[in-house]
Amino acid sequence: MKALRFDGHRLSLRSMRRPSPRRGEVLVRVRLAGICSTDIEILRGYMEFRGVPGHEFVGTAQSPAPRRLAGRRVTGEINLPCGSCGLCRAGLGKHCPRRSVLGISVRDGAFAEYLALPAANLHPIPDTVSDEEAVFTELLAAACEIPERVRITRRTRVAVIGDGRLAALAVQVLGLRTDRLVLFGIDPAKMETISSLGYETRPAEEATGCAGAFDVAVDCSGSPGGLPGAVGLVRPRGTVVLKSTFAGEARWNPSTVAVGEITIVGSRCGPFPAALELLERGLVKVMPLLTAIYPLERWETAFRRARGRGSFKVALEIGP
């Protein structure tokens, strides 16, 4: 099969053997795969991953597969836990220390014609949700995790830091719970798109004038400045949700966290069923966030576009 492989130095399109599903796993023929900023960070050294990146996908479950999956369009959760350690038994398999992660750690990912995942990880896609919408499921699930970790009511004043794909989904998910919501971004084109969806956006430089003005700030910036920026926005005893992961170091003085008795809540992957339900009910608009789709062969253009200004989600069309 054709696959994009990262050897630690660069990505290249090459021919590889199809993955062989292990017991309980299903082979998936990949239709569409999204490029995520985690993929871009991987190419910069994040997680020291070697192999096929890509973890946002829509594909067709191949037989043999359980009946709920066989022949259907599916997307999938990316963590492959060991299933037997204490964290797995506590239902926290996404934190299993022996886990592999699709396209991020050990397990080859979705920038290939085929991938393999445990049947338990796979979710059928409702018929009314298109491939182009469903490729946002993994990212939308990560946004759905925010209100799982932090109480958001109609009265909660929420700031979202960042103007990327995750930020654009986070405002929509949080906007279902509160109207007191402001997104701080830097890219005028992306902020224009987010504004057009009905959300208040402000340039990041205005954040300094809003010190302490929010109960909750969510860092979706994917950059080292995001966490200190979010901490500066919340009131004493406020909460910062940290979604950003990146290679490299942040420089800041965390004394303000102690003095303001601020809580920082790290948050990662989230619930796929909730995300698929939001897509099915049309409560979150993802199509304005789909910047472009390229065939796998044009992956270099696709990655360049994904990194570029004004770009939300770029996807690779891989198979039928």
Next chain:
Amino acid sequence: MKALRFDGHRLSLRSMRRPSPRRGEVLVRVRLAGICSTDIEILRGYMEFRGVPGHEFVGTAQSPAPRRLAGRRVTGEINLPCGSCGLCRAGLGKHCPRRSVLGISVRDGAFAEYLALPAANLHPIPDTVSDEEAVFTELLAAACEIPERVRITRRTRVAVIGDGRLAALAVQVLGLRTDRLVLFGIDPAKMETISSLGYETRPAEEATGCAGAFDVAVDCSGSPGGLPGAVGLVRPRGTVVLKSTFAGEARWNPSTVAVGEITIVGSRCGPFPAALELLERGLVKVMPLLTAIYPLERWETAFRRARGRGSFKVALEIGP
């Protein structure tokens, strides 16, 4: 009166006018004042404070004062809130944005023969608690705040990072709730003292071998490496309590907080009544932590001693 004043460059002993208590305030004749690492950070530029530092004290309330205080030995809470803003009305006066803080922000502090504080800030010291014990009240209250913010049960595995005054009090307060407690420090002499109180201590370099081994880690290190170190010690979904404040910057990658879905809880001043009760009931041993007492005139030696290795609490004897 005699007072130690910091002019932004150096500390010097000088003659100053006695503070004039405002309405509702009480003049306190200072007997004993502790040197805290915050004081040492202030001399390095923390909070850009100019004036008389010192915020840990035992003194005698002068008349006029409410009957519960007049002529009695007292210690006092250090935050002077405005009393009328939203945070003050919500009972969070210690976070009032217009507050002054004794010896830390605006308000002259305890390294002087007299200080003034609102009567509401002052707590009479039980007769069975000596001056030397009571000078630990403010710091012990900060330790008592930890279990107010984070649930600690008999089964909770707790790490304390640091071997200073606050760490030595934190292990004692947390040791009342769990036996599964380890302190990681660097100064062998201080760790020996903490061990002799009956607590398990380990050299900080052993922390790397304990990655993810704790449910809760409390950073009392007062240094930039404390927070990343504490994050490394807790399991996925674990909690880090951040007590450290310092001048300067920390360099680290907070991605691990997002990936491990770790919670960081900033924590500052705590409840004085709880601290005084622990001292009165003898549940916390502070005398082994009193390294030396110097008369005010020997403040230079005292500060040198407070900064030195093997030193816990150094206090200044100021008045009768």
